[in-house]
Amino acid sequence: MLNHPRRPLRLLPDLWICPFRPFFLATAVSAFLGMALWLAVLSGWLPAPDTPGGPIVLHAHEMIFGFATASIAGFLLTAVVEFTGCAPIGRGALVRLTLLWLAGRLGWALSGVLGPLPAAVADLGFMGLLLFHVAGPLWRSPQRRHLAFFHTLLALGLCHAGFHLTLLRGADALPWLHLATGLLMILIVVALSRISMRLVNDVLTDQGGIAAPYLARPPRRSLAIFTIALFSAAEFVLPPGSTTGWLALATAAAVFNLLNDWHVGRALFQRWVFIAYLVYWCMGLGYALIGIGLLAGQPWGSAGRHLLLVGALGLAIQIVMVAAGRMHSGWGLDPRPWVPAAGLLILLAALARSLAGLPAGSAHYPRLILIAGSLWLLAWGLYLARSFPVLALPRPDGRQGCDEAVTKT
Numbered sequence: 001m002l003n004h005p006r007r008p009l010r011l012l013p014d015l016w017i018c019p020f021r022p023f024f025l026a027t028a029v030s031a032f033l034g035m036a037l038w039l040a041v042l043s044g045w046l047p048a049p050d051t052p053g054g055p056i057v058l059h060a061h062e063m064i065f066g067f068a069t070a071s072i073a074g075f076l077l078t079a080v081v082e083f084t085g086c087a088p089i090g091r092g093a094l095v096r097l098t099l100l101w102l103a104g105r106l107g108w109a110l111s112g113v114l115g116p117l118p119a120a121v122a123d124l125g126f127m128g129l130l131l132f133h134v135a136g137p138l139w140r141s142p143q144r145r146h147l148a149f150f151h152t153l154l155a156l157g158l159c160h161a162g163f164h165l166t167l168l169r170g171a172d173a174l175p176w177l178h179l180a181t182g183l184l185m186i187l188i189v190v191a192l193s194r195i196s197m198r199l200v201n202d203v204l205t206d207q208g209g210i211a212a213p214y215l216a217r218p219p220r221r222s223l224a225i226f227t228i229a230l231f232s233a234a235e236f237v238l239p240p241g242s243t244t245g246w247l248a249l250a251t252a253a254a255v256f257n258l259l260n261d262w263h264v265g266r267a268l269f270q271r272w273v274f275i276a277y278l279v280y281w282c283m284g285l286g287y288a289l290i291g292i293g294l295l296a297g298q299p300w301g302s303a304g305r306h307l308l309l310v311g312a313l314g315l316a317i318q319i320v321m322v323a324a325g326r327m328h329s330g331w332g333l334d335p336r337p338w339v340p341a342a343g344l345l346i347l348l349a350a351l352a353r354s355l356a357g358l359p360a361g362s363a364h365y366p367r368l369i370l371i372a373g374s375l376w377l378l379a380w381g382l383y384l385a386r387s388f389p390v391l392a393l394p395r396p397d398g399r400q401g402c403d404e405a406v407t408k409t
Contacts, residue, residue, distance in 0.1 A: 012392045018088075021325075023101075024325050028384050030062070030105065034063070042369060051112050052116040056174075057174060060174070061163070065160055067317075069127070075324065076130070077130075077134065079149075080137050083141070083146045084146070100122055101122075101126050104122035107119030107122050116164065120167075123164070152186055155183050156180060156184075178236065179236045182232025185283055188283070191320070192216075192316060196262075197214060197216050200214035214262070217261055220254075228254075240294055245294030248291030248304075249288060249291035252291060253284075255280055259280055259284075262280075275340070276319055282311030282312040288304070300357065300358060303353075303355070303358050306354050310372070311346070314346040314349070314350065318342060318383060330396055338386055342382045345382070349375035356368035
């Protein structure tokens with residue numbers, strides 16, 4: 001199948017005119033189906049999957065290396081062309097990447113029967129091929145301003161390799177997933193610093209009368225990246241305790257410090273700006289909960305990590321997919337109310353899931369899990385309903401490729 005990439009091109013041919021199209025669609029489908037199956041398992045409607053590492057490792061892995069990496073692939077394969085002016089990836093290579101990603105998901109679904117090796121081969125092959133396609137343009141770019149994407153993606157690939165090697169040895173692979181969570185938070189800071197400067201400044205220009213331009217200041221951003229990396233590394237090598245607790249709180253403080261760049265007047269409350277602003281609130285609160293729990297000797301790590309993965313990661317992925325997906329499909333930004341509604345649903349899902357991991361919500365744990373999962377399903381179902389035509393059908397302006405919309409709607 002991988003040797004005949006032209007065959008999938010006959011199915012929804014416009015899906016393959018730009019890299020973000022198949023991968024943003026794959027992101028949303030995996031977000032919806034993955035959560036639906038997980039809720040079915042938790043509710044007893046389906047048996048728990050017999051997979052290496054157990055169902056919790058499977059759920060976390062697919063959230064990080066299924067859902068998140070599909071969105072990363074779609075974003076980077078499109079953005080690197082815009083950042084560097086390089087030639088876009090060919091359709092055949094895009095199909096091969098997509099099929100490798102799908103093979104990884106199928107490999108994990110069958111890993112209870114086949115073992116972890118087929119999934120590892122597919123997943124690491126996907127990460128390696130993705131790195132191959134983005135590394136050259138980023139390194140050849142004269143100023144190399146965007147190498148942080150390469151470094152973070154390489155770290156994610158190595159982390160994924162460590163996860164699979166640990167799993168193949170029959171050891172606990174969950175620490176690798178915690179490390180990968182930190183790398184995803186770093187990638188969010190790197191990506192949003194570029195995307196948000198454009199979004200916020202566009203709003204400032206449109207609203208007029210707001211003179212101060214928005215700037216994602218490098219010292220604050222670098223401090224946040226450094227503290228996230230330091231905490232993630234310490235958590236990986238040290239036992240839980242006061243050291244990792246204080247580092248988590250330092251990370252929360254550095255992330256909250258990023259919010260000072262966003263206080264630019266009424267432009268903050270425009271939908272595209274405010275949703276991105278909430279990403280950092282979820283990230284800061286997530287690390288704060290982890291830190292307080294570690295210092296107090298309380299098991300609050302799950303509550304904090306779900307604020308990071310459901311809240312910060314979910315909001316960041318959706319806002320990028322909604323904004324970039326429409327602009328690079330020729331539609332322009334979407335003014336309809338479903339956009340903030342979907343963001344609110346993800347935020348509420350993150351808060352409900354986090355509360356389920358705290359003492360205040362322990363008595364209602366099953367109900368809160370169901371509420372959180374249902375809100376997540378509504379958010380991504382709404383995205384799929386509104387965005388499938390944008391991703392799978394021809395551009396309304398008759399153009400091909402990933403060029404931005406000429407006019408906004």
